[in-house]
Amino acid sequence: MVDSRALDEVPHSEVAHTAAAPTGGRREQRKQRTRRAVLDAALNLLEEHAFEGLSLRQVTRTVGIVPTAFYRHFDDMDALGIELVDESVGTLRRMIRAAREEDPDYGVVIERSVQLLVGHVHAHRPHFRFIVRQRFSGVAAVRLAIREQFELFVAELATDLQRFGLLTHWPLADRLLLADIIVNQMISTAEAILDMPPDDPTAEQQVIDRAERQLRMIVIGLSRWKT
Amino acid sequence: MVDSRALDEVPHSEVAHTAAAPTGGRREQRKQRTRRAVLDAALNLLEEHAFEGLSLRQVTRTVGIVPTAFYRHFDDMDALGIELVDESVGTLRRMIRAAREEDPDYGVVIERSVQLLVGHVHAHRPHFRFIVRQRFSGVAAVRLAIREQFELFVAELATDLQRFGLLTHWPLADRLLLADIIVNQMISTAEAILDMPPDDPTAEQQVIDRAERQLRMIVIGLSRWKT
DNA sequence: GACATTGGAGTACAGACGTTCACTGATGTT
DNA sequence: AACATCAGTGAACGTCTGTACTCCAATGTC
Numbered sequence: 001m002v003d004s005r006a007l008d009e010v011p012h013s014e015v016a017h018t019a020a021a022p023t024g025g026r027r028e029q030r031k032q033r034t035r036r037a038v039l040d041a042a043l044n045l046l047e048e049h050a051f052e053g054l055s056l057r058q059v060t061r062t063v064g065i066v067p068t069a070f071y072r073h074f075d076d077m078d079a080l081g082i083e084l085v086d087e088s089v090g091t092l093r094r095m096i097r098a099a100r101e102e103d104p105d106y107g108v109v110i111e112r113s114v115q116l117l118v119g120h121v122h123a124h125r126p127h128f129r130f131i132v133r134q135r136f137s138g139v140a141a142v143r144l145a146i147r148e149q150f151e152l153f154v155a156e157l158a159t160d161l162q163r164f165g166l167l168t169h170w171p172l173a174d175r176l177l178l179a180d181i182i183v184n185q186m187i188s189t190a191e192a193i194l195d196m197p198p199d200d201p202t203a204e205q206q207v208i209d210r211a212e213r214q215l216r217m218i219v220i221g222l223s224r225w226k227t
Numbered sequence: 228m229v230d231s232r233a234l235d236e237v238p239h240s241e242v243a244h245t246a247a248a249p250t251g252g253r254r255e256q257r258k259q260r261t262r263r264a265v266l267d268a269a270l271n272l273l274e275e276h277a278f279e280g281l282s283l284r285q286v287t288r289t290v291g292i293v294p295t296a297f298y299r300h301f302d303d304m305d306a307l308g309i310e311l312v313d314e315s316v317g318t319l320r321r322m323i324r325a326a327r328e329e330d331p332d333y334g335v336v337i338e339r340s341v342q343l344l345v346g347h348v349h350a351h352r353p354h355f356r357f358i359v360r361q362r363f364s365g366v367a368a369v370r371l372a373i374r375e376q377f378e379l380f381v382a383e384l385a386t387d388l389q390r391f392g393l394l395t396h397w398p399l400a401d402r403l404l405l406a407d408i409i410v411n412q413m414i415s416t417a418e419a420i421l422d423m424p425p426d427d428p429t430a431e432q433q434v435i436d437r438a439e440r441q442l443r444m445i446v447i448g449l450s451r452w453k454t
Numbered sequence: 455g456a457c458a459t460t461g462g463a464g465t466a467c468a469g470a471c472g473t474t475c476a477c478t479g480a481t482g483t484t
Numbered sequence: 485a486a487c488a489t490c491a492g493t494g495a496a497c498g499t500c501t502g503t504a505c506t507c508c509a510a511t512g513t514c
Contacts (some may be wrong), residue, residue, distance in 0.1 A: 254490075254491075256491085257488090257491075260492065261491075261492085292490065292491090292492065292493090293493055293494070295491045295492080295493075295494085296491065296493075299490080299491055300491090401511070
């Protein structure tokens with residue numbers, strides 16, 4: 001396939017041309033729309049099914065296309081799964097980056113972080129649900145990809161903790177342990193949000209209050225810590 | 228069926244008789260052994276598959292019986308699932324009870340708890356793996372049953388915390404929040420153990436050390452907490 | 455306007471699935 | 485010894501699955 005393409009190739013700047021003009025085309029637009037519909041259908045079906053319990057035909061049925069059309073977009077269900085991982089991990093990463101790029105006062109950093117978490121989980125429910133579910137179920141490769149992201153987050157948080165005076169003299173190992181506790185608590189909060197009916201401000205406020213108090217509990221005694 | 232049995236029934240104390248003698252019988256023993264084999268096969272297959280991606284035929288195949296024989300033991304796969312939940316939750320409860328019935332000195336309560344957790348997870352890997360995986364995947368009913376157990380555990384731990392002088396004056400709500408943090412950390416530790424190769428003393432010791440230090444971090448500042 | 459490309463439809467098939475049914479042979483009961 | 489029970493068998497069913505193929509009509513290219 002690769003070889004034949006090399007033979008068929010026209011002599012002049014075909015590559016540059018192709019790379020420059022993939023935008024706009026009505027056909028390409030339709031294709032992307034269908035592709036998105038497939039991804040969204042899967043994401044929605046995952047509210048009730050595990051990924052493994054999801055069939056190609058089921059997905060195409062909810063999209064409203066014929067089963068064989070699936071192959072115009074993905075090699076098989078595994079490829080769909082990988083795409084979903086990439087997307088979800090991307091969403092997670094963007095949230096983490098957003099959190100790191102803020103630089104609120106020490107006094108409100110907890111409130112702000114929780115607020116950011118809640119906002120992102122709400123805005124990207126299916127992605128976060130996917131991550132939470134696949135973290136321990138699914139295929140090993142998927143679990144690893146997700147875990148990797150969380151470990152990265154823990155490491156970054158450990159770095160960020162130095163910004164706040166108290167912990168600068170801690171050894172890195174201890175800062176990592178603490179960051180891990182905090183991340184765990186954040187994940188637990190995300191799970192609580194996902195288990196909530198999407199529009200219930202009272203319940204949501206309750207989750208927020210709990211999260212903030214718990215984070216404060218964790219942080220409060222740190223100045224006593226002796227390695 | 229029920230009706231015909233009523234007609235066939237012999238007049239004297241058949242029920243009492245049947246109820247008194249279900250033990251021992253060679254047939255009953257064999258049956259129970261097969262039943263166990265089915266449960267274990269499922270539990271083992273769950274190392275690689277989600278429960279939803281598990282077929283009746285697959286299970287019977289690994290047991291070495293014909294698909295139809297499955298129905299001698301369970302109505303369908305759902306019934307198998309429920310049995311697995313009951314078993315696993317039972318294992319979890321026994322661990323929690325064991326932990327509560329101990330009454331070690333204040334100074335070593337953390338070490339002892341972690342040790343107990345690690346021991347139980349090792350001894351009942353498949354059950355704990357099942358719980359961890361089904362906690363967010365699977366059917367809603369299963370998720371609820373598991374969550375219920377964890378909530379119960381949190382409540383019990385909150386009560387137990389009063390044994391240790393520092394927290395007696397806390398309001399219950401705060402004690403619950405703290406217990407929740409601790410339980411979260413314990414679950415996270417259990418997950419770390421499950422993700423470990425089963426026989427790696429070095430890695431295991433590392434997990435234990437981490438868990439102990441993290442618990443101590445959480446607990447250390449509590450006397451500063453003001454509601 | 456003629457030709458090439460391609461997303462989606464339609465048909466088809468082999469394999470896995472859950473479940474039914476009538477059977478058999480070892481175990482238990484009288 | 486005669487009979488009843490029942491865990492496991494084996495064949496058969498209808499349904500759903502993934503995937504291979506041909507075809508078509510709208511889009512893109514020249």
